[in-house]
Amino acid sequence: MNPRLKAPEMKLPAEYEAEVLENPVFIDRRRFMNYCGWVGILGSLAVGSLGMLRFMFPRVLFEPPTAFKAGFPSDYSVATVDTRFVNSHRVWIIREEKGFYALSAICTHLGCTPKWLANENKFKCPCHGSGFRRSGINFEGPAPRPLDRYKIVLSEDGQMLVERAKAFRHEKGEWTKPDAYLFV
Template identity: 35%
Template sequence: MATASVTKVAAAEKPTKAQAVVVDPPSRREFLYYIWGASIVLILGQSTAGLIWFSLPRFKAGEFGGVFSYPGDDVPEAGAAPTSIPSGRFWLSNIPGQGFVALYGVCTHLGCLPKWVPTNNRFECPCHGSKFELSGMWIEGPAPRSMDRFKTRVVFTDGTSVETNEKGDPIPLDGKQIARIDVNTGARVRRDGHV
């Protein structure tokens, strides 16, 4: 008896050729659910794409904005003329009694490029005459602050290493031999005022 009853119901539900299959349009509530679901998917997709974008390195090593690595031999002697690295827009500077800094080579006034003038033993900006010491410290002129610096890691031949601190102070070399320096042109330390 039970088997006969099931067969009867199934047959009744099967549409005949003459019957059109009518699909009810979504109710207003269902429609809002669909919109809401699509919005969530869109937001999640955008968030994921953003995360991937920001997790990728934005600059390659050796490109401005990335890290520049040099052997220790490229660091000038203490007090000697700084070494210009045009592709990285910085100078390698070794300050007697203080240590090593990588100076951002753009004037803090209006963005010209100060040059090292050996006869005066200082940087001089060709645009409005600001002048800076070997350490990048402001001497005179309209520049509102000393030259900025890039965070750097100095690796010594004994395996130790030192990184630039938050203030951008020079890295003491203490007579140790440098194996490598890594200058991060994506991490600029602003000098506040004429210090």
């Protein structure tokens, strides 16, 4: 080996040398590398275990059930927009003289929840200003189409059953389909 390439020997200052020799916790380089190896292995095991836990308990988005009972027709007054299911199911129940329809409270622009403004007789989306008539038809703002209506039928116990998995779209002529409107 070329003597010129030999690493210079480290020499501690004399005042530290005695201290280092006496100090029992002094860690030499080899032991230090050993510890690093163990730390690496234990760290990898910990990360692997966390990954396994994540696999066993995946993040799941819990959505409200798609079907829900909306009470008895007699619970509603004629000519009202009922907002009691907006927070839980994002649905308005509209009571007309002849019957009911269930209107989606999901804006057809980007999915915000419009508000029912009884004084102005319209739904107004707070996000970008889309407006919808009581029927669900859009008339202002960027919303490209009317709100959806959902299937609404009478269940065996006489309560109304709203099924959000079945939507009816006005632009496809579906609002006239039987379950899009509940006659009473």
